[in-house]
Amino acid sequence: MSFRPEHELHKRRRGRNIGVGLMLGAFVVLIMALTYVKITQTDFELPANQREVTQ
Amino acid sequence: MTDITNTPTSEYDAQLGDYFALLKPRVMSLVVFTAFVGLLAAPVSVNPIVGLCAILFIAIGGGASGALNMWWDADIDAVMRRTRGRPIPSGRVQPGEALTLGVALSGLSVMMLGLATNLLAAGMLLFTILFYAVFYTMWLKRLTPQNIVIGGAAGAFPPVIGWVAATGSFSVEAWLMFALIFMWTPPHFWALALFMRSDYDDAKVPMLTVTHGRPATRMHILIYTVLLAALAIGTAFTAIGGIFYFAVALVLNLAFLLGAWRIWKRDEVMAEADDYAEERKFFRLSLAYLFLHFGAILGEAALRTFGLGGW
Numbered sequence A: 001m002s003f004r005p006e007h008e009l010h011k012r013r014r015g016r017n018i019g020v021g022l023m024l025g026a027f028v029v030l031i032m033a034l035t036y037v038k039i040t041q042t043d044f045e046l047p048a049n050q051r052e053v054t055q
Numbered sequence B: 001m002t003d004i005t006n007t008p009t010s011e012y013d014a015q016l017g018d019y020f021a022l023l024k025p026r027v028m029s030l031v032v033f034t035a036f037v038g039l040l041a042a043p044v045s046v047n048p049i050v051g052l053c054a055i056l057f058i059a060i061g062g063g064a065s066g067a068l069n070m071w072w073d074a075d076i077d078a079v080m081r082r083t084r085g086r087p088i089p090s091g092r093v094q095p096g097e098a099l100t101l102g103v104a105l106s107g108l109s110v111m112m113l114g115l116a117t118n119l120l121a122a123g124m125l126l127f128t129i130l131f132y133a134v135f136y137t138m139w140l141k142r143l144t145p146q147n148i149v150i151g152g153a154a155g156a157f158p159p160v161i162g163w164v165a166a167t168g169s170f171s172v173e174a175w176l177m178f179a180l181i182f183m184w185t186p187p188h189f190w191a192l193a194l195f196m197r198s199d200y201d202d203a204k205v206p207m208l209t210v211t212h213g214r215p216a217t218r219m220h221i222l223i224y225t226v227l228l229a230a231l232a233i234g235t236a237f238t239a240i241g242g243i244f245y246f247a248v249a250l251v252l253n254l255a256f257l258l259g260a261w262r263i264w265k266r267d268e269v270m271a272e273a274d275d276y277a278e279e280r281k282f283f284r285l286s287l288a289y290l291f292l293h294f295g296a297i298l299g300e301a302a303l304r305t306f307g308l309g310g311w
Helices: A008-041 A048-054 B016-022 B025-041 B048-072 B095-116 B119-140 B147-156 B158-167 B172-195 B199-203 B214-237 B243-265 B268-273 B277-305
Strands: none
Touching (some): A008 B016, A008 B048, B016 B048, B025 B048, B025 B172, B025 B277, B048 B119, B095 B119, B095 B158, B119 B158, B147 B172, B158 B172, B172 B243
């Protein structure tokens, strides 16, 4: 049994949607990398009240 | 319930490439390169990920201002031969989409640059976007024949933003890189205006060629080129210059001065006889001129990491 046949609109927009998806994925990866660098290589410190909790 | 199969669709759906074209990729490549040089010429080391983010967000900010420029200028873009194939005048992208994209990317780039580097760099990027999109595009471009001179400042900010992203502060060297692009822009665009004869006339943009005539434009090109040469060669004796930069600047500026001199000596009859060969040659040289000057600054920065470079 097949579902509704794919509309040609979907085909036309497929490339655009894949492109947007890849860009968003790359953006997420970049932000993760930036966060890692900020936390490990700069003078990042937890707020004082959170430091007390973790210690 | 809405059935998608019954939804009428337009004949053309904008593709990613159409939205990318709104960001003026060629201008963006200049922004990326000069911001990259500004970042690396700064006397501090920058983490590669932070540097990559800084360049990316400066580029996105530059692209966003390009999209806002295309949104506002769609009417004159449709008139000019050089720009009528752009996404909005050709109907591939709706003006509202360009506005939305420009505003969204402006906000995103400024916010992310602030988070990745520092607030001063983010503030500079915001100022640059507003300067280009509002001050130049919406106000001065259609008002004064000095539009190119003032608009050139917007394109000159990226190396300063790159420097500030790395150091967190301004310095003379950053402003020298700014001045290099600022002084280079008018002769570059006036040469273009000389051989793109009717475009600006048709669009009623008050370019110098239209308001003051072609002989005055030729004179302006020569004056700006002389001032630019003094500045470009003088930069060799600052912290971002050195022997290598000096050699590159000397050759390029002699060639550029010679080109400006030849343009000044010509009149319209001579120019039309060879289809503006000198003007076209000068325009092409101007592209290499800026690229190689910033390449030389980058070269000096690279040499310094090996204990070489400078004087």
